[in-house]
Amino acid sequence: MSLDGPYNDQNIFAKIVRGEMPAVKLYEDRDVLAFMDVFPQARGHCLVVSKTSKARNLLEVEPDVLCTVMADVQRVARAVVAALNPDGVIITQFNGSAAGQTVFHLHVHIIPRWADQPMKGHSHGKMADLDELKVLAEQIAAQIT
Ligand code: AMP
16 A cells, blocks of 8 residues: 555554454553554564554654654553563554555554564564463553553
8 A cells, every 4th residue: 555545444453443353452541552463573562553543654643643652652662671671672663565564554563672583574474372472461561650
């Protein structure tokens, strides 16, 4: 999908936000939902999505929504670091399929990095074990302040 086009409310993250699809959630408030990525590029890879905006990407999102989302990205990233003690953390976001975006509902990736572990590819590969994701989500959620 190009950068231009309509928001499709049948996208998977919209369904997760509405409770129509399951997700391993770790944080939720009025504005955002954070949950584990089911095809993680590293242990603890999670996503923060807007619950209120119909923006497909960062270029479309309302600035006030973006500020709220990014404040919660910081909160969740701090919790990821506190819970999992990585050497680094990637905060990333894709705009348009040519840039690697596969789900067209605004979201931000939080990917912990360990210096001695290679990062897996984006949005492909093996689906994570859901029980392991639940444990990670609990560990991260326990560190959210
Ligand atoms: P992007 O390619 O930036 O749009 O990111 C979409 C991300 O969502 C990828 O990292 C996928 O692994 C992830 N993903 C796809 N379906 C689900 C799902 N049902 N629950 C959690 N993560 C998902």
